Amino acid sequence: MRSLRSLVALVLVGSFACRDATAPDHSSGTAQAPIPSVSAEAAAPKGRAMPSGAAEAPRVALGIHGAVSSQEENATDVGLAILKKGGSAVDAAIAVGFALAVTHPSAGNIGGGGFMVIRTSDGKAFALDYREMAPAAASRDMYLDKKGNPTRGSLDGPKAAGIPGTVRGFAAAHEEFGKLPWKDLVAPAVALAKDGFALDEETAGDLARVTKKMRDLGYADTAKLFEKADGSALAKGDKLVQPELAKVLQTIADQGADAFYTGALAEKMATEVEKAGGIWKASDLSSYKAKWRDPIVFQYRGHEIVTMPPPSAGGVVLKQLLAMSQALQLDKQPWRGAEEVHLFSEAMRRAYADRNLLLGDPDFVKMPLEKLLDPAYATERTKNIDPAHATPSKDVSAGLPAKPESPQTTHYSVVDEAGNAVANTYTLNTGYGAKVAIAGTGVLLNNEMDDFATAPGKPNVFGLVQGEANKIEPNKRMLSSMTPTIVSKDGELRAVLGSPGGPTITTTVAQLTRALVDYQVPLDKAVPAFRAHHQWMPDEIITEQSIPNEVVAELEKKGHKVSRRERIGHANCIEVDPKTRGFRAVADTSRANGKAAAY
Numbered sequence: 009m010r011s012l013r014s015l016v017a018l019v020l021v022g023s024f025a026c027r028d029a030t031a032p033d034h035s036s037g038t039a040q041a042p043i044p045s046v047s048a049e050a051a052a053p054k055g056r057a058m059p060s061g062a063a064e065a066p067r068v069a070l071g072i073h074g075a076v077s078s079q080e081e082n083a084t085d086v087g088l089a090i091l092k093k094g095g096s097a098v099d100a101a102i103a104v105g106f107a108l109a110v111t112h113p114s115a116g117n118i119g120g121g122g123f124m125v126i127r128t129s130d131g132k133a134f135a136l137d138y139r140e141m142a143p144a145a146a147s148r149d150m151y152l153d154k155k156g157n158p159t160r161g162s163l164d165g166p167k168a169a170g171i172p173g174t175v176r177g178f179a180a181a182h183e184e185f186g187k188l189p190w191k192d193l194v195a196p197a198v199a200l201a202k203d204g205f206a207l208d209e210e211t212a213g214d215l216a217r218v219t220k221k222m223r224d225l226g227y228a229d230t231a232k233l234f235e236k237a238d239g240s241a242l243a244k245g246d247k248l249v250q251p252e253l254a255k256v257l258q259t260i261a262d263q264g265a266d267a268f269y270t271g272a273l274a275e276k277m278a279t280e281v282e283k284a285g286g287i288w289k290a291s292d293l294s295s296y297k298a299k300w301r302d303p304i305v306f307q308y309r310g311h312e313i314v315t316m317p318p319p320s321a322g323g324v325v326l327k328q329l330l331a332m333s334q335a336l337q338l339d340k341q342p343w344r345g346a347e348e349v350h351l352f353s354e355a356m357r358r359a360y361a362d363r364n365l366l367l368g369d370p371d372f373v374k375m376p377l378e379k380l381l382d383p384a385y386a387t388e389r390t391k392n393i394d395p396a397h398a399t400p401s402k403d404v405s406a407g408l409p410a411k412p413e414s415p416q417t418t419h420y421s422v423v424d425e426a427g428n429a430v431a432n433t434y435t436l437n438t439g440y441g442a443k444v445a446i447a448g449t450g451v452l453l454n455n456e457m458d459d460f461a462t463a464p465g466k467p468n469v470f471g472l473v474q475g476e477a478n479k480i481e482p483n484k485r486m487l488s489s490m491t492p493t494i495v496s497k498d499g500e501l502r503a504v505l506g507s508p509g510g511p512t513i514t515t516t517v518a519q520l521t522r523a524l525v526d527y528q529v530p531l532d533k534a535v536p537a538f539r540a541h542h543q544w545m546p547d548e549i550i551t552e553q554s555i556p557n558e559v560v561a562e563l564e565k566k567g568h569k570v571s572r573r574e575r576i577g578h579a580n581c582i583e584v585d586p587k588t589r590g591f592r593a594v595a596d597t598s599r600a601n602g603k604a605a606a607y
């Protein structure tokens with residue numbers, strides 16, 4: 009799937025010395041991914057037949073050539089069009105990512121960052137880290153007031169923004185795996201920004217709320233980007249037109265990712281952020297690199313799982329959760345019954361205690377990864393789980409209460425005809441990030457700095473109580489929960505998974521993996537099923553309204569506190585039907601917008 013262009017360059021120079029900073033990074037001293045190669049198998053379409061079951065637009069789509077599932081209809085359509093044009097799954101993922109930056113501005117972005125997990129049809133796996141980075145002028149206590157208490161500085165306004173990684177990340181993915189020209193992948197987003205697109209009810213409502221908040225924070229110019237000219241709210245069916253963003257995207261389309269990180273546009277962005285009270289320097293942008301990491305790859309009950317390593321905690325926690333599930337023989341418990349939810353909650357409680365205190369950016373902290381990833385350690389951790397009673401979290405470790413999640417990040421999944429697969433989760437952190445755009449660009453700033461332990465030992469916006477491993481340091485990447493994940497069996501792709509939801513991301517992905525592997529529940533049934541989450545502190549199971557009352561009663565009898573939340577996560581996923589090898593794309597439309605498409 010590697011582009012002919014870079015393959016030719018490789019053959020000519022016989023080394024990677026000439027490849028730019030977006031290529032797998034051999035100089036950083038960090039884990040390195042193997043170099044992708046083209047195989048005959050990768051190029052050859054495999055025989056597939058339509059999966060059984062009905063398509064049910066926009067929630068479920070069936071196909072044999074390719075599939076896309078994302079949180080927004082226009083973006084899904086863009087992805088499918090790229091696949092039909094002969095683009096690779098990575099091409100389509102890049103195009104979907106740029107489109108979401110326009111059509112799903114609460115989380116889609118070019119001013120944020122994320123993670124992409126790729127599995128090529130010949131079974132090779134790759135993990136791309138394009139997480140935001142703390143500016144060089146950042147410091148450990150920059151968000152504390154004089155009394156040492158955390159302020160909202162890590163959440164609202166330009167100072168909350170890390171150096172964005174999305175554009176470099178997409179360019180790095182394209183460099184390695186792109187088939188179509190870069191500009192063709194950005195062009196649909198340019199058109200959506202320039203010509204506008206009709207708002208659906210959910211996005212219109214969301215914009216009405218957030219523009220008020222932007223004004224309250226003093227960012228009226230940003231609010232204006234998402235309102236009518238007279239300052240009134242856009243309604244369902246109205247077009248959102250974003251000319252400034254269109255211009256920036258056009259520059260990226262014409263001049264490549266470099267234009268966003270060096271030169272006039274980068275200088276302008278750094279100057280405007282600083283003028284507005286932030287701490288970006290042009291040198292922060294020019295030094296930003298997307299990094300190829302060694303993916304976490306492991307076996308779970310006959311399936312191979314490929315997932316994201318640090319600076320996301322997602323893969324480490326996912327592996328721990330599945331290893332504990334295996335040790336507890338959870339597959340013997342009926343799916344979504346009280347016993348299964350209880351035992352899985354105990355596993356989650358223990359995994360999150362480790363996550364919050366031990367993990368951080370691998371380029372800055374030494375982590376006991378070998379131990380955390382050892383199945384024997386996971387088995388050991390299950391030894392004090394009582395099947396009849398909840399273990400109080402204070403006996404596992406200490407912590408503080410959580411605050412409600414602001415639900416925004418977005419995950420999408422893509423597969424192409426050859427069976428190449430992409431799981432991509434990216435974000436501005438909370439909805440619309442720092443609630444402010446860089447003047448004159450329409451680019452919303454992330455508020456990802458809050459994912460650091462801004463005040464170690466105190467909870468962040470997701471209630472995560474984290475330690476020194478994740479303290480702020482210049483040029484460091486903040487710990488994440490994002491868990492883009494790909495499952496295969498006997499060398500064949502089985503599923504592409506992921507979700508937004510802060511700390512609930514990893515537990516959502518673990519539950520979907522277990523639905524497929526332990527219970528053979530297809531994704532169109534597994535995705536809408538209620539989810540349960542435990543993150544050690546607060547000491548409670550967070551779940552959804554649709555959990556049956558009798559399951560809650562059983563859990564409470566065992567000593568759990570159970571609190572219901574409107575929704576957990578938004579898992580836009582794809583599975584390969586094990587019988588027909590056809591694609592079943594599923595959008596998580598019972599929780600929010602989305603569209604699955606396949607052909």
Ligand code: DON
Nearest residue numbers: 415416417437488489509510
């Ligand atoms: O990287 C993380 O873990 C968070 N910034 C993700 C935020 C998120 O999922 C918000 N949405 N629900």
